[in-house]
Amino acid sequence: MVKKETVLSAYELAKERYAAVGVNTDEVLEKLQDISLSLHCWQADDVTGFESPDATLSGGIQATGNYPGKARNIEELRADIVKAASLIPGSHRVNLHAIYGDFGGQFVDRDQLEPKHFESWMKWAKENGFKLDFNSTSFSHPKSGERTLSNPDPEIRKFWIEHTKRCRAIAEEMGKYQGSPCVMNLWIHDGSKDQTVNRLEYRRLLKESLDEIFATKYDNMKDCIEAKLFGIGAESYTVGSYDFYLGYGAKNNMIVTLDTGHFHLTESVADKISSLLLFTPEIMLHVSRPIRWDSDHVTIMNDDTLDLAKEIVRCDALDRVNIGLDYFDASINRIGAYVVGSRATQKCFLQALLEPLTILRKYEAEGKYFERLALLEESKVLPWNAVWDMFCLKNEVPVGEDFIANIQQYEQEVTSKR
Numbered sequence: 001m002v003k004k005e006t007v008l009s010a011y012e013l014a015k016e017r018y019a020a021v022g023v024n025t026d027e028v029l030e031k032l033q034d035i036s037l038s039l040h041c042w043q044a045d046d047v048t049g050f051e052s053p054d055a056t057l058s059g060g061i062q063a064t065g066n067y068p069g070k071a072r073n074i075e076e077l078r079a080d081i082v083k084a085a086s087l088i089p090g091s092h093r094v095n096l097h098a099i100y101g102d103f104g105g106q107f108v109d110r111d112q113l114e115p116k117h118f119e120s121w122m123k124w125a126k127e128n129g130f131k132l133d134f135n136s137t138s139f140s141h142p143k144s145g146e147r148t149l150s151n152p153d154p155e156i157r158k159f160w161i162e163h164t165k166r167c168r169a170i171a172e173e174m175g176k177y178q179g180s181p182c183v184m185n186l187w188i189h190d191g192s193k194d195q196t197v198n199r200l201e202y203r204r205l206l207k208e209s210l211d212e213i214f215a216t217k218y219d220n221m222k223d224c225i226e227a228k229l230f231g232i233g234a235e236s237y238t239v240g241s242y243d244f245y246l247g248y249g250a251k252n253n254m255i256v257t258l259d260t261g262h263f264h265l266t267e268s269v270a271d272k273i274s275s276l277l278l279f280t281p282e283i284m285l286h287v288s289r290p291i292r293w294d295s296d297h298v299t300i301m302n303d304d305t306l307d308l309a310k311e312i313v314r315c316d317a318l319d320r321v322n323i324g325l326d327y328f329d330a331s332i333n334r335i336g337a338y339v340v341g342s343r344a345t346q347k348c349f350l351q352a353l354l355e356p357l358t359i360l361r362k363y364e365a366e367g368k369y370f371e372r373l374a375l376l377e378e379s380k381v382l383p384w385n386a387v388w389d390m391f392c393l394k395n396e397v398p399v400g401e402d403f404i405a406n407i408q409q410y411e412q413e414v415t416s417k418r
């Protein structure tokens with residue numbers, strides 16, 4: 001166990017060291033406290049949901065691995081999220097998908113969803129100090145096929161328009177109930193495995209569907225639209241590409257979701273932040289870790305995530321960026337996956353907040369580029385970890401690697417018995 005005194009004295013030294021470059025660590029701790037992550041409910045059960053016991057995941061996404069102990073029902077899923085949150089410093093949100101409704105053993109089709117199917121979630125969230133976010137679900141359904149909202153068949157399109165409209169109404173109720181806007185994400189897998197000669201037509205249909213879906217204005221929810229590069233089985237064409245949603249978002253003043261796994265692997269998602277901030281109202285993030293493709297590995301503290309956090313802080317945009325996580329790894333302990341990914345994301349934001357920006361900007365303004373580069377390099381090795389440990393201590397969650405034993409115990413007592 002990391003000793004409390006060790007954390008406290010290391011923090012005092014770090015505080016002094018950061019003060020030398022003009023950074024107040026006490027203020028940084030307060031700012032980090034205000035950063036909420038939206039924990040994606042679907043890591044707990046490999047994106048299965050509660051619609052039917054034999055649901056299979058479709059829509060070009062995949063959770064690989066068969067680590068034992070996944071959540072099998074609403075109680076287990078909630079317990080796992082509460083457990084994970086108890087090991088993550090700060091207060092956070094929970095991001096639900098439409099297939100996670102409390103259906104009470106009945107089959108409720110997607111075009112029949114109502115706020116009542118999410119009432120118990122709202123109560124649970126309130127009792128446990130979470131706010132809820134929401135997602136429509138277009139995948140894992142007999143009517144999903146290659147296309148949903150862009151389907152040339154008016155019946156299928158109507159079905160998905162109805163589903164998405166209902167999801168917005170549910171998000172509105174969630175927002176009202178919790179006194180904090182519910183962020184509702186719209187992602188559809190629509191695309192084509194092989195070459196298509198109808199690129200424009202499907203995009204036109206999607207635009208038409210979106211116009212109809214978003215015609216109703218709400219006050220307690222925020223819409224966001226998520227683009228993607230390709231999906232498994234839809235490698236040749238994605239209707240909702242980044243160009244498509246960036247255009248739609250900029251034109252209609254809507255939030256665009258940046259999933260860090262939805263771009264070419266050498267493309268910088270961090271560099272998109274400042275442009276989006278100029279043309280769209282807010283940003284929604286799906287922080288993930290793509291390995292070779294949009295593989296949805298557990299987020300770690302790597303350059304991509306650090307760059308993203310730094311850009312947001314450098315743009316002074318923490319109040320305009322909603323930070324959601326989106327990965328699903330079925331090959332390791334799933335609660336561990338939540339905790340590692342969330343803490344890694346927070347560590348990135350902490351380092352971003354600890355950047356000696358005032359001095360760096362002064363150097364830049366004076367054209368002192370060697371000095372800027374030197375300080376950027378040196379700031380990477382300033383004792384940020386002492387500030388991180390202090391953050392965990394203050395929030396009464398395990399410091400450092402101490403949470404490993406905690407998760408092992410939960411595995412022994414709970415998840416291994418499933």
Ligand code: RNT
Pocket residue numbers: 042047061097135187226228259286294326
């Ligand atoms: C898929 C998108 C989408 C999903 C979730 C489950 O590639 O990233 O956000 O991961 O909606």
Ligand code: ZN
Pocket residue numbers: 187226259286326
């Ligand atoms: Zn995503």
